[in-house]
Each structure stands twice: as C-alpha cells, then as structure tokens.
Amino acid sequence: MTPASSKEPWGKVDEDGTVSVREAAGWRVVGQYPDGSAEEALAYFERKYSDLASEVGLLEVRHHRGGASASDIRSAARIVEGKLKDAAAVGDLASLEARVAKLSQALSAASATEAAANREAVDAAVRERTELVEKAEALAARDPKSVQWKQASADLSAMFDQWQAHQQNGPRLPKTTGQQLWKRFRDARAIVDKNRREFYAQLDDAHKSVRDRKTKLVEKAEALAPKGEEGIGAYRDLLEEWKSAGRAGKKADDALWARFKAAGDALYGARIEREAADVQASREKIDAKRELLVEARTVADESDIAKARALLTSVQRRWDDIGRVFPRDVERGLDDDLRKIEQALRTREESDWKRNNPETKARANDMTRQLTEAIGKLEDELTAAKASGDKRAIAAASEALDARRAWLTALGG
Numbered sequence: 001m002t003p004a005s006s007k008e009p010w011g012k013v014d015e016d017g018t019v020s021v022r023e024a025a026g027w028r029v030v031g032q033y034p035d036g037s038a039e040e041a042l043a044y045f046e047r048k049y050s051d052l053a054s055e056v057g058l059l060e061v062r063h064h065r066g067g068a069s070a071s072d073i074r075s076a077a078r079i080v081e082g083k084l085k086d087a088a089a090v091g092d093l094a095s096l097e098a099r100v101a102k103l104s105q106a107l108s109a110a111s112a113t114e115a116a117a118n119r120e121a122v123d124a125a126v127r128e129r130t131e132l133v134e135k136a137e138a139l140a141a142r143d144p145k146s147v148q149w150k151q152a153s154a155d156l157s158a159m160f161d162q163w164q165a166h167q168q169n170g171p172r173l174p175k176t177t178g179q180q181l182w183k184r185f186r187d188a189r190a191i192v193d194k195n196r197r198e199f200y201a202q203l204d205d206a207h208k209s210v211r212d213r214k215t216k217l218v219e220k221a222e223a224l225a226p227k228g229e230e231g232i233g234a235y236r237d238l239l240e241e242w243k244s245a246g247r248a249g250k251k252a253d254d255a256l257w258a259r260f261k262a263a264g265d266a267l268y269g270a271r272i273e274r275e276a277a278d279v280q281a282s283r284e285k286i287d288a289k290r291e292l293l294v295e296a297r298t299v300a301d302e303s304d305i306a307k308a309r310a311l312l313t314s315v316q317r318r319w320d321d322i323g324r325v326f327p328r329d330v331e332r333g334l335d336d337d338l339r340k341i342e343q344a345l346r347t348r349e350e351s352d353w354k355r356n357n358p359e360t361k362a363r364a365n366d367m368t369r370q371l372t373e374a375i376g377k378l379e380d381e382l383t384a385a386k387a388s389g390d391k392r393a394i395a396a397a398s399e400a401l402d403a404r405r406a407w408l409t410a411l412g413g
Contacts, residue, residue, distance in 0.1 A: 011090030049091030070110035
C-alpha cells in the first residue's frame with residue numbers, strides 16, 4: 001500500500017517470507033507468510049490493516065452520529081488503540097494512531113460533560129425517590145381511622161410503580177443512598193399494609209356486630225306479617241332502630257335491607273288493599289253525600305232562619321249516619337263543601353241575632369229619638385238662619401242637618 005505523499009511501499013517481504021511494515025523509526029517485522037508468494041503475504045497483512053482502519057472509521061462514525069455514550073466510545077477507542085500498538089499489519093499505522101488520539105481527546109471533553117450530566121441526573125433521581133419515600137412515610141404516619149383506604153391503597157400502589165420505573169429507566173443511584181431510600185420506602189409500605197389490615201379487621205368486627213343486629217331487626221319485621229296493617233306502627237319503630245344501627249358492609253347491607261323492606265311492603269300492602277276495599281265500598285256513600293250537599297245548598301234560599309237551621313240539622317244528621325268515606329282527599333272535599341254552607345248559615349244567624357237583640361233594639365230606639373229631636377232643632381236653626389240671611393249659619397245648619405238625617409237613615413228611621 002503506497003501513501004499519496006510517498007512513492008515507497010508500506011510493506012516488504014523477504015525471501016524467507018518475513019513481512020515488515022515501514023514506520024518512522026524504520027522497518028518493523030510484523031510476521032511471516034512462508035507458504036505463499038510475496039504478493040499473497042503482503043495482501044494478507046494489508047487486509048489486517050484494512051480491518052483496523054474499519055474499526056477506527058466506525059468509532060469516528062459513532063462519535064459524529066451521536067446517541068452513543070462518550071465514555072463507551074472512549075473505552076472502545078482505548079481497545080482499538082491497544083490493537084494499533086505493534087499491530088501485525090501493513091499500512092499507514094501512524095495515521096490510524098493519530099486519528100484515534102484525536103478522537104480520544106474529543107471524547108475526553110465529551111465524557112466530562114456527560115459525567116456532569118449523569119451526576120445531575122442522579123441528583124434528580126435521588127430527589128424524586130426521596131419525594132416518593134416522604135409521601136409513603138406521610139401515609140404511614142396518618143391515623144388509620146382517618147384514611148380512605150381504597151384511595152390510599154391505589155396511591156401506594158402508584159408510588160411503588162413509580163419506584164420500579166425509576167429503577168428500570170432511571171440512572172443508577174449510589175449503592176448506599178439507594179439502599180437507604182429503599183429501606184425507608186419498604187418500611188413505610190410495611191406500616192401502611194399493617195395499618196390497613198388492622199383497620200379492615202376492626203371494620204369486619206364492627207360489620208359483624210351491625211350485621212347481627214340488623215338480622216334480628218329483619219326477623220322481627222318479618223314476624224309482623226300476620227298482623228297486617230296493624231303491624232305498621234311496630235315496623236316504623238324497627239325502622240328507626242335500623243337507621244341508627246350503622247353499616248354492615250355494602251353487600252350484606254343490601255341483602256338485609258331487601259328483606260327488611262319486603263317485610264314492610266307486605267304490611268303497607270295490606271293497608272293499600274284495605275284502603276282499596278274502603279274506596280270501593282265508599283262509592284255509594286260518596287254519591288249519597290253529594291245528594292245531601294245539593295239539598296244543603298237550598299238552605300241559602302230559605303228566608304226563615306229557623307227553618308233553614310232545621311233543614312241543615314236534618315242534613316247533618318243524615319250526613320253523620322252515612323259515616324266516613326274514602327279516599328281521604330274526597331272526604332275532605334265533601335266535608336269542606338258542607339262546612340262552607342254551615343258557616344254561611346251561622347253568619348246569617350249572628351247577623352239576625354244582633355239585629356233582633358232587645359238591648360240592641362233599645363239602644364237603637366234611644367238613638368233614633370235623640371236624632372229625631374236633633375233634626376227638629378236643626379231644622380228650626382236653618383229656618384232662622386235663612387230668615388236672617390247669615391250664609392255661614394245656613395251652611396253650618398245644613399251640614400249638621402244632613403249628617404243627622406244620614407245617621408237616622410242608617411238606623412232604619
């Protein structure tokens with residue numbers, strides 16, 4: 001192989017098959033190739049040179065392309081550098097060594113930058129794992145009774161997943177630091193697991209107590225079935241106990257409540273059946289009361305109050321004889337209509353009594369007499385005023401006379 005700057009070959013072969021490479025210090029024997037021609041011997045060692053040149057070229061490509069760790073490439077460069085030293089190859093070994101030296105110098109600076117970045121990444125990873133540890137420890141320090149365990153379990157599981165992701169994908173932490181953080185995280189998880197187990201064990205005990213209590217309430221409610229509607233009062237009392245009994249766990253609560261409610265539905269169903277029968281039986285009674293209302297409305301047309309009262313009393317007596325009707329809202333409507341007729345007659349009776357009360361009449365007669373006398377005097381005063389032509393006296397007398405006459409008219413005089 002001949003360099004561009006020199007006509008001299010890089011290698012030579014002696015008659016005994018010894019192959020040498022030309023270097024700055026002179027010729028250096030690289031090996032022997034006794035079983036072939038000089039050209040074959042030289043070609044063999046030139047191929048070894050080509051292999052070394054390819055390795056150097058690959059290192060340069062990896063460095064310029066990026067993505068690979070500078071420290072990893074630098075380690076590979078040191079291996080290639082060792083292969084080049086006294087290499088059994090024919091070619092410009094000095095130029096390969098120079099290229100590797102130049103590459104190693106560039107990689108040295110990149111490695112320093114990479115190391116600093118790695119340190120920062122490790123510091124960040126330590127902070128992140130420390131945060132996970134502190135969250136887990138904070139959860140472990142909480143009062144188990146105040147913890148929402150379903151959410152807390154999900155949170156702790158998510159923390160553990162994050163921890164594993166850090167271990168798999170994050171930078172490797174210093175051994176001591178990593179072990180200390182893991183111990184704290186592991187201990188916090190153990191405390192949380194212990195608190196959770198104890199909490200649910202206590203909850204199971206509490207649920208069992210409530211479950212037993214509600215089971216007895218269900219049995220009492222179901223025992224009321226033979227009483228039918230009469231058992232509703234006792235069922236309501238049991239319902240109040242149910243409300244204060246607490247929770248027995250969703251599944252158990254739902255099953256017990258279904259039985260308890262079914263027992264109540266049976267009692268209320270008996271009432272509904274009875275009310276339906278009452279409604280059916282009340283149809284003729286309702287029609288009868290409506291006919292009585294038609295009769296009762298004629299009370300307003302009777303001018304004689306005594307006769308009106310007698311007629312209404314007869315209606316009320318027959319009304320009571322018919323008895324109660326169902327449904328309740330229909331009964332209330334009928335009673336309200338009759339009550340309005342009763343109130344109207346009572347208002348007429350009160351007005352008549354006031355009008356015919358002897359004391360009231362006596363007071364009215366005395367007032368009539370006084371007004372009649374006053375009117376007579378005022379008429380005389382008006383006549384005198386007109387005779388004198390005194391306009392003020394005429395106006396005063398006329399005004400007073402009109403007022404007295406109005407009062408007398410109001411009294412029926």
